[in-house]
Amino acid sequence: MLIHALNPHECREVLGRSDLGRLGCARFDQPYVVPIHFSFDSDRDCVYAFSTVGQKILWMRENPKVCLEVEEIRDKDHWTTVLAIGRYQEIHQSPEEAEARRRAEQLFLQRRGWWLPAAAKVTGHEHPDVVVFRVQIDRLTGRRTINKNG
Numbered sequence: 344m345l346i347h348a349l350n351p352h353e354c355r356e357v358l359g360r361s362d363l364g365r366l367g368c369a370r371f372d373q374p375y376v377v378p379i380h381f382s383f384d385s386d387r388d389c390v391y392a393f394s395t396v397g398q399k400i401l402w403m404r405e406n407p408k409v410c411l412e413v414e415e416i417r418d419k420d421h422w423t424t425v426l427a428i429g430r431y432q433e434i435h436q437s438p439e440e441a442e443a444r445r446r447a448e449q450l451f452l453q454r455r456g457w458w459l460p461a462a463a464k465v466t467g468h469e470h471p472d473v474v475v476f477r478v479q480i481d482r483l484t485g486r487r488t489i490n491k492n493g
């Protein structure tokens with residue numbers, strides 16, 4: 344088995360056909376990784392996501408340097424993984440950000456039940472505020488296995 348490094352175009356193809364990734368953020372040298380759904384915007388080179396306010400949002404507000412890992416794994420010999428390194432940016436309900444918000448919502452609507460599980464209630468927790476955010480991509484890397492026998 345060989346491992347091939349994807350070029351940025353191939354990385355974007357993977358992001359474009361995926362909607363689930365692992366979002367990593369960090370605060371005070373402590374990493375934190377959670378699965379999230381996202382929508383890739385190839386025109387603006389960013390991914391949009393939706394969340395209630397909880398640990399990840401509070402941490403990303405303090406330290407906007409984040410990483411999104413996206414994977415297509417069949418088994419240990421057949422996989423593709425992409426890492427998007429970027430910056431967390433909240434998209435507010437303001438006239439200046441109306442266009443970005445519209446774009447995000449447009450892309451969310453292409454996914455059935457797009458607000459779940461982000462907006463699902465955790466027993467005993469109240470998260471009244473919701474946030475739309477993007478990860479503005481600064482760097483993309485990807486790797487894929489190559490197998491002679493398919």
Ligand SMILES: Cc1cc2nc3c(=O)[nH]c(=O)nc-3n(C[C@H](O)[C@H](O)[C@H](O)COP(=O)(O)OP(=O)(O)OC[C@H]3O[C@@H](n4cnc5c(N)ncnc54)[C@H](O)[C@@H]3O)c2cc1C
Pocket residue numbers: 363377378379380381392393394395396397398399400459460461462465
């Ligand atoms: C397939 C899938 C898709 C998802 N899509 C989204 C999405 O689009 N947007 C979104 O906001 N969330 C999504 N979630 C849920 C997400 O993974 C987090 O559980 C959730 O967002 C809460 O994160 P938080 O940082 O706000 O934690 P909080 O609610 O603030 O919880 C605090 C503590 O709970 C623990 N915790 C939080 N989440 C998890 C977890 N998943 N597993 C184990 N422990 C946990 C952590 O230790 C953390 O310290 C998805 C989950 C799955 C499985």
